[in-house]
Amino acid sequence: MANSAAIGIFDSGIGGLSVARAVRELLPNERLIYVADTGHAPYGEKTDAYIYQRMQLISHHLQQQGVKALVVACNTATTAAIATLRAQCSLPVIGVEPGVKPAVLASKSRVVGVLATPRTLQTPAFANLAQRFAGQARIELQPCPQLVQLIESLDFSGTAMLALLKSYINPLLEKGADTLVLGCTHYNFVADAIAAIAGPAVTIIRTETAVAKQLQQRLLQAQLLADAGNNASDIFYSSGSLERFSRQLQLIWPGADNPLPL
Template identity: 75%
Template sequence: MANSAAIGIFDSGIGGLSVARAIRELLPNESLIYVADSGHAPYGEKADDYIYQRMLHITRHLTAAGVKAIVVACNTATTAAIAKLRAQYPLPIIGVEPGVKPAVLASKSGVVGVLATPRTLLTPAFATLAQRYANQAKVILQPCPQLVPLIEALDFSGNKMQALLQSYIQPLLAQGADTLVLGCTHYNFVADLIAGIAGPDVSIIRTEMAVARELQRRLAEAGLINTDLITPDLINKGTAKAAAIFYTSGNTDIFNTQLQCLWGSADLRVTDCKTLL
């Protein structure tokens, strides 16, 4: 496989763009192919088998495009079925999971709050993760069923967003949580709002850069790092050779608006792949 092959990244929507941005920052030489499965979102309301079938479908699309690695930039998809996906495909497949371990290590009160989609919190994989640290800290789970649609709508600072975050965060603080885990990649886009509500004494645990570093490690291990010289400055100027191509199974106009807000780079190209996905 050529070192110049792209990295495939997918999510149920735009949340995985936070992971893609971290990958772009850490690995500016790498071309990216991003798939937002917005036509089948949100995954948090779907059964595990449905999510797995979507993961298979998208992975077939990405492997047909010749990607050298895949990042499942969705906590729900990772906890629902990444093990089954890895059993099907030999290339590096990197997932994301809520950062419970670093949260437990960071907590001084011994109380950790996890903000995530209801589906993520119900999966056996997450139950195993939480149980692993049950003797070290009290882990409180907070389902956030209405948060992803607001983020997808780019409603970051309205009264509804503020009220919703208050309703999710305050019960955790009332129980003594001094560390909050963002258990959905979408939530990275409202991390500052969450931090503002939680206050300066509460740590916010995000995992997108940890995912990028794990991808870097896996690529290096397999000898797949692209060594062509491309700098972040070139990318910002839109003159980098490393491409960023974006697909959506939803409405292309909406996705374009989301990209301009959350990616905003001159090196992007959007493809409507509803007929493929």
């Protein structure tokens, strides 16, 4: 495996672009290949078996492109099926899990609120994660149906978005939460709106930078970090509407080339 090979990153849609952006900032010499599985989104409404089937197909596509590592930039996919993917893949596979641990460490009220898709909160993997820290803080769960779809429409701060966010955030604040976990990579794009609604006394926990650092560490251990003179590039694929994904990229990743069909 050459250290000049690309890193494969995928999500059900644009949420993983927040992770890809953190990877690009931390590892400016790397080549990135991003897959948005928008033709099969949202994952939050799918079974574990269906999600794994999509993960398998996308990872196969990325391995055909010669990637040196895979980043599952989706909380739902990570909690649903990353263990199965890792067992069948020889590449480093980095996932995304809600930042419950740093939230518990940051909380002074000992009440932590988790905003996530209903599917993520229903998985055994998340239940195990929450249980590990249940003795240190009260973990309050807030399913957020419809939020991913609204973010995919690029409504980051409109009236509908703010009303929906308030309906999810206020119950957590009423329960005493002083720390909120963004348990879906899509939510990073509305982190400022969440912080404004929650107020300055509430800490917002995001994980995209931690994922990028974990990827960096894994590549360093495997001696696969790109050299300083490597020809960095970004390639984007989508299983859904290329026109729509192109509009999303124009806002989130200025200067991106037109996406390719998966």
